[in-house]
Amino acid sequence: MNDILIILLGTSILYVFSVSRLEAYVKTLALQGILLFLLVIMDIKEINWLNITFLIFETLILKGIIIPYFLLTVIRRNEISREIDPYISQFYSILIGSIIFIFGFLAAFWASRLDAGIKPLYFGISIVMIIASLFLIINRKRIITHILCYMILENGIFLLSLSVANEMPMLVNLGVLLDLFVGIFLFAIFFNKIQEMYDGNKIDVLTELKD
Amino acid sequence: MIALILFLPVVLSLTGLLAKNKLVNRSNLFVTSAAYVLVVVLKIFSLNFLILPDWLLIYFSFDSIGIFFLSIMTIVFVAVSIYSIFYFKEHHLNAERESVYVAELLFFLAAMSGVILSTHLALLWVFVEATTLTSALLIYFEKRKSSLEAAWKYVYICSIGIALAFVGIIILSIGSRDLNSLFFTDLYNNAKKINPFWLKISFAFLFVGLGTKVGVAPIHAWLPDAHSEAPSPASAMLSGTLLNSALLGLIRVHEIFIKAGEQHFSNFFFLVTGFLSLFVSSVFIVRTKNYKRMLAYSSIENMGILFIGISLGKYGIFAAMLHTLSHSFAKATLFLTSGNILYLFKSKKFDDVKGLINVDSKTGWLWVISALAIMGMPPFPIFISKFFITVALWKAGLSWLAILFFLFLVIISFGMFSSVYNMTFGDKADNKTESAPTWNAYVPQVALLLILLLIGINMPDFVSNLINNAANFLK
Numbered sequence: 001m002n003d004i005l006i007i008l009l010g011t012s013i014l015y016v017f018s019v020s021r022l023e024a025y026v027k028t029l030a031l032q033g034i035l036l037f038l039l040v041i042m043d044i045k046e047i048n049w050l051n052i053t054f055l056i057f058e059t060l061i062l063k064g065i066i067i068p069y070f071l072l073t074v075i076r077r078n079e080i081s082r083e084i085d086p087y088i089s090q091f092y093s094i095l096i097g098s099i100i101f102i103f104g105f106l107a108a109f110w111a112s113r114l115d116a117g118i119k120p121l122y123f124g125i126s127i128v129m130i131i132a133s134l135f136l137i138i139n140r141k142r143i144i145t146h147i148l149c150y151m152i153l154e155n156g157i158f159l160l161s162l163s164v165a166n167e168m169p170m171l172v173n174l175g176v177l178l179d180l181f182v183g184i185f186l187f188a189i190f191f192n193k194i195q196e197m198y199d200g201n202k203i204d205v206l207t208e209l210k211d
Numbered sequence: 212m213i214a215l216i217l218f219l220p221v222v223l224s225l226t227g228l229l230a231k232n233k234l235v236n237r238s239n240l241f242v243t244s245a246a247y248v249l250v251v252v253l254k255i256f257s258l259n260f261l262i263l264p265d266w267l268l269i270y271f272s273f274d275s276i277g278i279f280f281l282s283i284m285t286i287v288f289v290a291v292s293i294y295s296i297f298y299f300k301e302h303h304l305n306a307e308r309e310s311v312y313v314a315e316l317l318f319f320l321a322a323m324s325g326v327i328l329s330t331h332l333a334l335l336w337v338f339v340e341a342t343t344l345t346s347a348l349l350i351y352f353e354k355r356k357s358s359l360e361a362a363w364k365y366v367y368i369c370s371i372g373i374a375l376a377f378v379g380i381i382i383l384s385i386g387s388r389d390l391n392s393l394f395f396t397d398l399y400n401n402a403k404k405i406n407p408f409w410l411k412i413s414f415a416f417l418f419v420g421l422g423t424k425v426g427v428a429p430i431h432a433w434l435p436d437a438h439s440e441a442p443s444p445a446s447a448m449l450s451g452t453l454l455n456s457a458l459l460g461l462i463r464v465h466e467i468f469i470k471a472g473e474q475h476f477s478n479f480f481f482l483v484t485g486f487l488s489l490f491v492s493s494v495f496i497v498r499t500k501n502y503k504r505m506l507a508y509s510s511i512e513n514m515g516i517l518f519i520g521i522s523l524g525k526y527g528i529f530a531a532m533l534h535t536l537s538h539s540f541a542k543a544t545l546f547l548t549s550g551n552i553l554y555l556f557k558s559k560k561f562d563d564v565k566g567l568i569n570v571d572s573k574t575g576w577l578w579v580i581s582a583l584a585i586m587g588m589p590p591f592p593i594f595i596s597k598f599f600i601t602v603a604l605w606k607a608g609l610s611w612l613a614i615l616f617f618l619f620l621v622i623i624s625f626g627m628f629s630s631v632y633n634m635t636f637g638d639k640a641d642n643k644t645e646s647a648p649t650w651n652a653y654v655p656q657v658a659l660l661l662i663l664l665l666i667g668i669n670m671p672d673f674v675s676n677l678i679n680n681a682a683n684f685l686k
Contacts, residue, residue: 114408117388130378137371146367153374157381166384166391168333171270175337176377182344183370190351190363197356206360209436211499 002042003121009035009159010101010125013132016152017097018090020083025148026072032155033064039162054170058177063158067151067184074188075144078195084202086139093139097132104128122163129156141202143194147187154180212250213271213328216281219246220321224314233299233306236313240292243317247285254278255673269394271328279681280327280459283536286662287451287543288320290655291444294547297651298444301554302353312352312442318345319448326456332393333380335460336373339424342453343369349448350441361440365433369423372430376420383413395463402470410467411476417464418480424457427484427518428491431511435495438507439559443550446503450510451543455535458517465521466685481522486612488515489619497626501559502552505630506545509585512623513538516600519616521685523603529682530599536678537584537592540663544581544656548574551652552634557643561630566639571647575635577656582631584663586624592667 012028012035019025037059044052075081086093108124133153137146161168168176198205223239254273273281295316299309322345325338343366351362384393386409390401398405419430426434438446468477492512499505513534520531551574556564568575587593597620604613666674 115385115388115406118385134371143363150367150370150374153371157374157377160378161381164381164385164388166381166388168393169270169331172331172333172337175334175341179337179340179344183340183366186344186347186366187370190347190359190366193351193359194363197359206363208357208360209364209440211435211495211501211504 002039005035005039005042006121006125010128013125013129013152014094014097014101016136017094017132020086020090022075022081022083022142022144022148023072025145026068026075029071029148029151029155030064030068032152033059033062033068036155036158036162037064039159043162043165050170054173058173059158062177062181063151063155067181070184070188071144071148071151074191078144078192080142080144083145084141086141088139093135096135100131100135101128103131117165119163119165122159126156126160126163129153129159132156141204143191143203146203147184147191150187151184212253213267213273215246216250216324216328217271217321219243220317220324224317227310227317228314231307231310233309236306236309237296239313239317240295243320244285244289244292247281247288247320251278251282251285255282255677270331270334271325272330273328274684275680276459276462276684277327279532279677280455280535281324282677283455283539284320284323284327284452286659287447287539290543290547290659291316291447293651293655294447294550295444297649298442298550300649300651301550312349315345315349315352316445316448319349319453323452323456327459330395332383332395332398332464333377335463336377336380339376339421339457339460340370340373342456343373343424346441346445346449346453349445350437352442352445353440355440358440361433361436365437368433372420372423374420375416379413379416379418379420382409382416385409386413395466398467399470402467403472405467405471407471407473410471410473414464414468414477414480418461418477418484421457421461421464422484425454425461425514426511427514428488428511429484431488431491434511435499435504435507438510438546439501439503443503443546443553446506446549447543447546450506450546451539454510454514455539458514458535462521462685469685478522481518482612485515485518485522486615486619488512488518489616489623493619493622493626496623500561502561502564502630502634503546503549503559505627506542506549509545509623509627510538510542512619513542513585516597520596520600520603523600523607525682525686526599526606527603528685529678530596530603532678532681533592534596534600537596537663537666540659541581541584541591541593544577544659545585547652547656548577548581551648552578554648554652555644556640561634563640564634566637567635569639573653574648577653577660579631579635580660581656582628584660586627587620590667591663592670595667 012032016028040055040059104124104127107127108120111123112118112120133149136149220243227236227239322338322341326335329335329338347362347366350365351358386406390397423430438449465477468474488511492508496505496508517531517534520527555570584591587597601613604616
């Protein structure tokens with residue numbers, strides 16, 4: 001069951017590579033949040049209510065509902081629906097995506113031989129998510145897409161931490177969550193301001209500062 | 212005392228936001244400064260007066276290097292708070308905007324204190340990310356188009372960088388699986404047990420992540436924009452304290468390598484990026500047309516010098532610590548003075564600023580003297596630290612690099628001083644503001660320069676102890 005969930009997460013990344021409608025991105029984000037929630041719930045071995053509540057809040061409520069909903073309202077309010085022509089065309093993006101997948105699986109194979117405690121499938125897909133999100137950030141032009149891809153990066157890092165299964169202290173977890181939340185909030189504020197001050201919302205408009 | 216440092220700024224900024232009163236804002240700045248000074252003075256003379264609950268004491272503590280960085284931060288913050296009063300007057304801020312400014316500054320301060328005091332690697336990460344978020348609003352404070360662009364680049368580039376640093380932390384926890392702890396003391400004591408392979412991979416990520424915040428080349432893209440667009444007192448905080456606190460994170464990670472006997476690996480990274488930073492800043496410092504950007508490139512240069520110093524072992528580390536202190540004070544002085552120039556000429560371009568010394572002689576002299584201080588003219592202490600680093604490079608058998616280092620310093624000093632000279636002397640351009648700045652706009656810089664002179668001419672014992680203890684942390 002866990003493997004199916006992980007494979008679904010991987011598929012969601014390929015889906016992001018192939019779509020250009022922004023709402024599709026947001027729905028993928030929500031889906032990823034829910035998948036992460038299911039993964040976390042299946043991994044629970046002992047009942048520690050504080051921990052469980054925290055994990056539910058982090059994955060299902062924050063990553064699955066609040067942040068996607070928030071970003072969706074930002075998108076609808078600014079009336080942008082599609083990503084514009086990326087620097088590298090859709091076809092080659094998917095090709096590059098597949099290469100990233102191959103690399104991710106090789107990395108997973110290699111890492112699990114070095115350290116028996118790593119879960120290979122988790123590790124591989126999380127590496128794919130991290131590299132793919134960085135590629136998407138470089139390739140896409142809209143600022144809102146950059147925010148969405150940042151969330152994919154964060155989801156990838158969350159999955160990576162699941163693959164290792166070392167627990168952090170609660171204080172640290174809370175801090176990480178707070179940073180993520182405030183970060184997304186701040187990104188959205190700046191995005192709205194850029195939308196107001198500049199005509200477009202492409203990253204190309206930000207060219208005032210240079211030497 | 213830790214509670215005082217971490218929570219007082221947060222509480223005060225919240226009350227300031229609620230009260231929206233000028234008097235409250237100013238007293239908040241004053242109270243925070245006073246509390247920080249008190250804690251630092253007590254700590255330097257190793258006195259304790261408050262006892263914390265245990266659960267908090269595990270996560271925060273003062274160590275020899277932490278107290279050193281905290282002292283630097285405190286002094287820069289005091290200077291910045293005094294200067295901020297002038298900034299309020301200059302921009303005719305109403306009480307509400309003032310309280311927003313003070314709250315952002317205090318949140319930023321608390322986040323940096325968290326970085327300095329954390330004893331847990333992931334908690335340090337949390338606070339480094341918090342410094343990004345809190346200072347982004349400060350950069351956007353003047354609400355210009357260009358400052359929005361700078362703030363966006365800053366918050367986005369740094370968040371991505373910091374996210375990569377978290378990947379590094381997770382990978383490090385694979386390598387230290389038997390340890391199952393990311394407290395620095397555990398990592399140091401068991402450094403030899405950490406799997407070197409994972410340790411090295413994690414360093415690559417941590418170096419990129421924290422290096423982005425330090426602003427070394429080639430990951431410095433945000434730094435000139437953010438430093439030039441922030442309000443001048445905030446620029447002084449960014450350059451004088453934020454870069455240091457991210458550097459402290461890297462130093463703490465470097466210490467794991469030293470304890471594990473793998474320092475050749477991390478030293479190489481420090482040395483290469485250090486020289487790359489010198490190269491980048493020497494190119495851009497000559498090219499740039501904006502004096503605040505020139506100061507920002509000088510920050511990149513000095514971070515490069517620090518990295519080179521750290522990579523060189525004992526002498527180099529001592530020099531690097533001395534350089535951290537002197538750079539923070541000198542750069543804060545320069546940024547605060549650039550605020551005066553901006554007030555007088557209403558432009559950040561070199562071409563619009565001429566004959567500064569005829570317009571306002573005090574600002575003119577401060578500008579020249581602090582530029583001399585950052586370039587490393589004796590008797591300022593940057594001379595000593597740069598000299599030590601050159602010697603350390605030579606002693607390490609890297610004589611070619613020592614010559615290259617010297618060459619870069621010459622180019623940068625030439626680029627910087629020719630610009631400063633052209634701005635300061637000669638016929639005066641039209642200044643846009645008639646009245647000279649108030650006393651708040653001079654006193655902090657004069658005080659910082661006097662401290663630097665004192666350290667350069669006759670270093671008091673407690674200062675040299677502080678620097679020595681900090682340098683001894685890395686061994």
